[in-house]
Amino acid sequence: MRQLANELRSANRISEEEKSEIDRLFVSVTATAKAVHLIRNKAFAHRDDFLPFDEAFAMANISTNNLRDLMTAALKIVNILLIACDEGEQAFAELPLEDASSILATLSRV
Secondary structure, three states: OHHHHHHHHHOOOOOHHHHHHHHHHHHHOHHHHHHHHHHHHHHHHOOOOOOOHHHHHHHHOOOHHHHHHHHHHHHHHHHHHHHHOOOOOOOOOHHHHHHHHHHHHHHHHO
């Protein structure tokens, strides 16, 4: 997404302020994105048989609030880019958020 933002800025499709907002949003969720990447690698994609799921999540030190903030930042970035590409904005519906909360609560008990 950063490369697309750079290309859109170079083409004057987004303003310097919008590019700065995208950069700020990326920085604000960097730690959470790294934690999600750690969980992905340790608990799912490159499953380590010697590392229990709960330890992978504990290593990530991530909360549901962190994940919500990550999703909110991603949505804001995507919407800036969609508008620049003459596409409509996207929004999260509440029902999937309830489902996501339920999934995260279940995972935290595993």
